[in-house]
Amino acid sequence: xxxxxxxxxxxxxxxxxxxxxxxxxxxxxxxxxxxxxxxxxxxxxxxxxxxxxxxxxxxxxxxxxxxxxxxxxxxxxxxxxxxxxxxxxxxxxxxxxxxxxxxxxxxxxxxxxxxxxxxxxxxxxxxxxxxxxxxxxxxxxxxxxxxxxxxxxxxxxxxxxxxxxxxxxxxxxxxxxxxxxxxxxxxxxxxxxxxxxxxxxxxxxxxxxxxxxxxxxxxxxxxxxxxxxxxxxxxxxxxxxxxxxxxxxxxxxxxxxxxxxxxxxxxxxxxxxxxxxxxxxxxxxxxxxxxxxxxxxxxxxxxxxxxxxxxxxxxxxxxxxxxxxxxxxxxxxxxxxxxxxxxxxxxxxxxxxxxxxxxxxxxxxxxxxxxxxxxxxxxxxxxxxxxxxxxxxxxxxxxxxxxxxxxxxxxxxxxxxxxxxxxxxxxxxxxxxxxxxxxxxxxxxxxxxxxxxxxxxxxxxxxxxxxxxxxxxxxxxxxxxxxxxxxxxxxxxxxxxxxxxxxxxxxxxxxxxxxxx
Amino acid sequence: xxxxxxxxxxxxxxxxxxxxxxxxxxxxxxxxxxxxxxxxxxxxxxxxxxxxxxxxxxxxxxxxxxxxxxxxxxxxxxxxxxxxxxxxxxxxxxxxxxxxxxxxxxxxxxxxxxxxxxxxxxxxxxxxxxxxxxxxxxxxxxxxxxxxxxxxxxxxxxxxxxxxxxxxxxxxxxxxxxxxxxxxxxxxxxxxxxxxxxxxxxxxxxxxxxxxxxxxxxxxxxxxxxxxxxxxxxxxxxxxxxxxxxxxxxxxxxxxxxxxxxxxxxxxxx
Numbered sequence: 001x002x003x004x005x006x007x008x009x010x011x012x013x014x015x016x017x018x019x020x021x022x023x024x025x026x027x028x029x030x031x032x033x034x035x036x037x038x039x040x041x042x043x044x045x046x047x048x049x050x051x052x053x054x055x056x057x058x059x060x061x062x063x064x065x066x067x068x069x070x071x072x073x074x075x076x077x078x079x080x081x082x083x084x085x086x087x088x089x090x091x092x093x094x095x096x097x098x099x100x101x102x103x104x105x106x107x108x109x110x111x112x113x114x115x116x117x118x119x120x121x122x123x124x125x126x127x128x129x130x131x132x133x134x135x136x137x138x139x140x141x142x143x144x145x146x147x148x149x150x151x152x153x154x155x156x157x158x159x160x161x162x163x164x165x166x167x168x169x170x171x172x173x174x175x176x177x178x179x180x181x182x183x184x185x186x187x188x189x190x191x192x193x194x195x196x197x198x199x200x201x202x203x204x205x206x207x208x209x210x211x212x213x214x215x216x217x218x219x220x221x222x223x224x225x226x227x228x229x230x231x232x233x234x235x236x237x238x239x240x241x242x243x244x245x246x247x248x249x250x251x252x253x254x255x256x257x258x259x260x261x262x263x264x265x266x267x268x269x270x271x272x273x274x275x276x277x278x279x280x281x282x283x284x285x286x287x288x289x290x291x292x293x294x295x296x297x298x299x300x301x302x303x304x305x306x307x308x309x310x311x312x313x314x315x316x317x318x319x320x321x322x323x324x325x326x327x328x329x330x331x332x333x334x335x336x337x338x339x340x341x342x343x344x345x346x347x348x349x350x351x352x353x354x355x356x357x358x359x360x361x362x363x364x365x366x367x368x369x370x371x372x373x374x375x376x377x378x379x380x381x382x383x384x385x386x387x388x389x390x391x392x393x394x395x396x397x398x399x400x401x402x403x404x405x406x407x408x409x410x411x412x413x414x415x416x417x418x419x420x421x422x423x424x425x426x427x428x429x430x431x432x433x434x435x436x437x438x439x440x441x442x443x444x445x446x447x448x449x450x451x452x453x454x455x456x457x458x459x460x461x462x463x464x465x466x467x468x469x470x471x472x473x474x475x476x477x478x479x480x481x482x483x484x485x486x487x488x489x490x491x492x493x494x495x496x497x498x499x500x501x502x503x504x505x506x507x508x509x510x511x512x513x514x515x516x517x
Numbered sequence: 518x519x520x521x522x523x524x525x526x527x528x529x530x531x532x533x534x535x536x537x538x539x540x541x542x543x544x545x546x547x548x549x550x551x552x553x554x555x556x557x558x559x560x561x562x563x564x565x566x567x568x569x570x571x572x573x574x575x576x577x578x579x580x581x582x583x584x585x586x587x588x589x590x591x592x593x594x595x596x597x598x599x600x601x602x603x604x605x606x607x608x609x610x611x612x613x614x615x616x617x618x619x620x621x622x623x624x625x626x627x628x629x630x631x632x633x634x635x636x637x638x639x640x641x642x643x644x645x646x647x648x649x650x651x652x653x654x655x656x657x658x659x660x661x662x663x664x665x666x667x668x669x670x671x672x673x674x675x676x677x678x679x680x681x682x683x684x685x686x687x688x689x690x691x692x693x694x695x696x697x698x699x700x701x702x703x704x705x706x707x708x709x710x711x712x713x714x715x716x717x718x719x720x721x722x723x724x725x726x727x728x729x730x731x732x733x734x735x736x737x738x739x740x741x742x743x744x745x746x747x748x749x750x751x752x753x754x755x756x757x758x759x760x761x762x763x764x765x766x767x768x769x770x771x772x773x774x775x776x777x778x779x780x781x782x783x784x785x786x787x
Binding site for chain 2: 340360
């Protein structure tokens with residue numbers, strides 16, 4: 001049982017959460033959601049006892065896990081009482097092999113070697129990782145690694161599990177596998193508290209959802225999607241459509257003009273790649289004979305399961321990687337914002353970061369300032385210009401990196417997972433701003449979020465094991481990919497749109513185009 | 518050898534051995550052997566040539582600088598670069614530089630081989646068995662694991678910069694250096710974030726730097742480990758004794774006519 005009673009925490013800088021009352025009983029899987037920066041991660045660290053032991057702020061109220069104060073637990077009790085999984089599973093890995101990773105907590109708790117061995121074998125089988133037991137955790141796919149880290153957190157028999165956005169880097173199939181595992185753990189008696197933005201996938205598995213805003217719980221349990229929408233968040237789209245129309249089945253209205261996405265095609269081709277292949281040293285090919293053209297005005301989404309080769313393809317297009325075979329021809333400048341935008345922020349302030357590209361292009365000071373102002377306004381970082389980029393929140397860092405790329409006025413902007421860790425409204429604003437500001441240019445982006453892909457892409461390229469297996473209009477291409485057995489399950493709303501022969505759109509727009517059947 | 522204790526023991530012996538050797542030839546043989554072992558390891562694929570190039574560059578630059586700035590006697594000119602002012606490349610300086618760099622290369626390559634051929638968690642278990650505190654052992658193994666990652670991140674930052682700016686050489690040396698230092702900023706920030714996440718992970722998984730721990734897979738010291746370690750200890754002890762005897766003879770503290778063949782061997786081959 002995880003219980004917070006009037007729990008509050010104030011950082012030395014002044015920001016605070018609470019007072020919060022929240023209980024997660026054994027067998028419950030509780031989702032905690034809210035806008036970026038509302039204090040979800042702080043609440044999770046408070047429940048794990050991390051802030052009580054190492055934080056410099058001030059906490060009040062009561063926090064208990066299994067009836068005990070998590071901040072006062074000795075090291076070996078900690079691992080048997082609660083499990084904690086942070087945002088990035090790569091950074092949580094402490095051992096060199098999967099088996100050693102699972103054993104670490106039990107070794108800390110002083111279990112007998114025979115008991116550790118038996119438990120490791122059992123967990124490997126349950127997590128479907130037996131075949132990779134002695135491999136490095138970094139050799140696993142994103143979904144496998146996330147399952148490993150969850151298993152490692154619970155290996156010593158903890159009765160409570162705290163997770164911070166465990167789905168943020170996973171493809172839909174991997175995300176469902178992780179949620180299935182969490183549901184099974186909850187059904188086995190573990191109390192699970194999970195911070196998550198991807199509600200479309202997570203909510204069907206949850207016992208209840210708790211909504212936070214500005215450091216407080218504003219809905220527990222969350223009923224309906226109206227409170228989410230009020231905060232700029234979105235739950236399962238089908239639920240929202242049901243609420244908006246008051247019906248479970250729909251038919252299309254006879255609307256003379258449907259909401260057609262505006263497309264601004266020009267004639268010039270920005271990227272032309274022919275039969276491009278790529279292989280890492282000592283590895284088989286991860287990109288095979290890919291031919292791709294990106295034209296001016298397009299917003300091309302690259303989709304595929306974890307490990308399909310999306311990031312590699314983006315690297316080849318942007319010039320970060322050199323093809324092993326074939327060639328890529330670029331017409332104009334191409335700037336890539338990598339999956340981890342932190343590694344592209346090297347200046348002292350956001351202002352200097354945005355000015356770097358124009359200054360390097362030797363533009364006049366007036367032109368530099370104009371580009372900085374336009375980029376900052378487009379990506380909503382104008383009020384952050386004086387701050388160091390590395391001190392910003394995750395979402396702000398991503399927006400800064402994209403704004404810095406935008407001020408270089410690239411013909412092609414390449415974005416690797418721009419949705420990771422962002423709420424939907426932020427992603428919408430960012431992609432809309434790019435479309436408006438890249439006149440004559442194009443955007444190529446990789447994403448696991450098929451809802452974002454369907455609403456923002458003008459074209460979709462489907463990758464499977466390094467090969468292009470689909471390329472065309474988003475909804476048709478993704479339906480064909482799903483029908484061919486690829487692990488790319490379409491959002492439920494897509495099926496409704498396809499059945500009613502309507503373009504994919506958000507529930508609010510769709511509600512105006514349909515009527516109860 | 519599979520037991521990390523044996524590998525760490527051999528590495529320690531090698532550290533002593535390179536101090537006992539003072540000749541460019543034996544150190545060269547040792548450096549070549551350890552470099553070959555490191556470069557032939559499958560995990561060295563991808564940076565073999567760079568490692569080899571780095572070794573050559575280090576040996577050449579150290580030998581050249583020592584050869585140019587050698588201030589002791591005797592000084593045998595190898596090459597007169599300038600007569601006024603006098604800039605001479607001295608043979609003794611070149612040899613001294615070569616010896617220093619080969620010592621470094623031999624030991625670094627051996628350390629690299631141990632790091633490449635031992636899983637980080639086995640290294641931790643090995644260090645624990647050698648009575649190294651758990652916190653220190655884990656810190657060492659973790660640092661080892663993250664060194665290549667930090668290198669990759671530094672390359673990624675340089676790549677991201679190159680996409681947005683001019684080539685590095687298109688600016689003055691001072692601006693170039695300043696930019697190089699700036700490029701470390703995101704890597705340091707990322708390392709700090711990673712350290713925090715790792716600390717949280719360790720913290721919630723019962724880590725305590727000094728608490729006793731169980732070991733899932735206890736170490737097994739096989740006959741190959743025993744033989745390898747015994748050989749390393751034997752060779753190192755013999756070299757240390759020989760060098761010790763030679764030093765005593767050189768310092769006129771102890772001389773035995775029966776040891777003359779040993780003195781000759783040390784002078785010629787060590």
